[in-house]
Amino acid sequence: MTEEREDSRCQLCGATKKTHNLDNISVCTSCKTVMTTVKSHPEVIKNAWRLYHDEPILPQPGGSEPRETIELPDVVDGKRYRAVDREQNKWYLSVSEVDGNPVEVFASTAFDRNHELQSRISNLTTITRLISLILRHIFLYEPLTLDKCLKQIQRSSRQKNDLPDMLYGVLSRYRKGPEETERNNQII
Ligand SMILES: [Zn+2]
Known part of the structure; x- marks a missing residue:
């Protein structure tokens, strides 16, 4: 009717x-x-x-409305998994959970304090920080932005010109706004 x-x-x-x-x-x-x-x-x-049109009708299956972000609680459940890599290094892989879903990952190992392995650790930190960002996006509907990626990459850097630092330098150039111009000028 x-x-x-x-x-x-x-x-x-x-x-x-x-x-x-x-x-x-x-x-x-x-x-x-x-x-x-x-x-x-x-x-x-x-x-x-x-x-x-060479693109999906709806960017997200199951709804076009962005979901409201769920705040990460102050206290979360977690599981710690022990794993051994191919070089026989022992690892602790920790997963924080909200309602049974993974929302953050951390990895730690005994070689954490070894100064020669700083670059390896900064690469590892980049991986776990970016995975955590994606997990919060999937399960807590936290919006994923370039600025958030950049922040996590920058925080993973342990020393100047390690891999995260270099990636941060390159990707910052794609940032929109006044900071972008400033950074570009510095590099060139
Ligand atoms: Zn109409």
Whole structure:
């Protein structure tokens, strides 16, 4: 059942036209056709979409609305796994959990205090920090941004010109805003 109104605004395309109320949304006649097709024959929309657009219809399956970020609680559950690598080094891999989902990972090992292995440790820190960022994005819906990636990479660096420091230098150039220009000028 749809009810008609003269000269109101279509909530889908914004046109001021005669609208119909369909599923509590005021839509013009054209948008009404689109809406009923999306609702009843989504495969037609998918097929038509592929003819013109080389990208998914919805960026996230299961909903286009961004989910609200869940705050990481002050106290979280965790599990620590002991593992041995191919060079027989013993590792402790710790996983923080929220509702049974992994939201942070840490890795530690006995060679942590070895000064010759600083670069290896900074690479490891980069991996675990970036994995943690992705896990928080997947399970806590924390938005993923270039600035957040950069912050984690920068914090992983232990000394000047180690791998994270170099990556930070290169990727910072893609930052938008006044800082970007400043950094670019410094490098060049
Ligand atoms: Zn419309």
